[in-house]
Amino acid sequence: MKIENFNLTINQDLLLDNVSIFFEDEKLNLILGRNGVGKTMLLDLISNLDNNRPSNFYDFPDSRQIIYHSQGLPFIAEATVKDTIALIGDLSKDSPLVFEDLPGRIKSNLAKPFGALSMGERRYLTIWLFLQIERELYIFDEPFANLDLGVVADILSLFYDKLDQGKKLIMTSHQFDFLIPEKTHVAFIENQTIAFNDNLIAFLDRYHSFGQAFGEER
Template identity: 35%
Template sequence: MEIENFSYKLKTGRLLFQNLNANFQDHQVNIIFGPNGTGKTTLLDFIATVNQRDPTSFHQFPSFSRIAYQPQSVSFIYEATVFDTLKMVMGMSGFRGKFKLTDLPAELQPLAATKYGELSGGQRRLVMIDAVSRLDRDLYLFDEPESGLDPKMANLVMERIHELNQRGKKVIMTSHQFQNVGRNDYLLFLKAGKMQFSGSPTEFLKQAGTQNLVEAYIKQDQDF
């Protein structure tokens, strides 16, 4: 999957992307980092075809029907239980088999009868990420899936995302968090309309001359 020489101007006239190039790896979790306002969510919207893709710039991405997209804010039926919410998502994916309580991950089974609207923000996010992960798609997009979560919940979310990749699924996500980055993940640093870095966490650390990903990020942000 590749983006080549992609430029995009906002309605305000600000050039958000300028000849942006990006290569995404099929067998790694691709994590897009970058300061707020650099267009990470907008880029996911183009990949997901929420915004219309330019076919001359976007290459080898699946069609809309083969993409699962979990945005930051997810509205759902607040009166539906967690179990019913997951069943509805499964039904939307074309699943016609039996979906049982024991099919829920251990963390969600105690919440099965709880209404979606009564969950905390972190619990809602875990429910939707678990639901999206159950869809049979080729590419999965997650927009800041760890945002607002405590460390335990964030770790659970990233375990789900890494499990998808281990099953051979393609994954692209955005993030501001570093504690759950895996050594085999693929990092992309977006700033000033371009990908300023693409590579492994080890290469990112080496380029910054540090052993701490947060320090490496801050240095990268200062350099561009």
């Protein structure tokens, strides 16, 4: 999957200038960058939900083979967790989800309305549910927002399981301390362009930390 020589203009402001990004199929692809650099806009275009993926985006799966977990979590506030699972569970696999097999963090909340869950509980539930739906490519916009480190670790192991099953993964995040460098590929957007596009080991060799990456570019 790759993007070549892509320009993005919003209201006559150039957001991305001649951007080329290479994604690695076997790795967790991390898009890094300050607030407002255009990460979500890139994910929106990759997902092709509005049928507007540009022609210089190459080798991404068809939108029907993509799961896109966006930052907002627009579920039905009054529906219980059990109802929400039933809603998404129908899309998941050939066999319906078995409630006894649910992770403990979800099982303990089954009777609560979705709207009563904490932000972290909502995010964990929806990410877990979306991962039950079999697709070629999973896209997550800020999956770790509001999550404690234990939940982050649980979700990361689900992400790595997906990679082991040959699935592809792209996500944005402002944190990467807990990612396995050998399994992570980075696209770092800065100053309207790609400042870095290689694995996380090489990124850490060059920048040491996200803070320093920003500092060096200022």
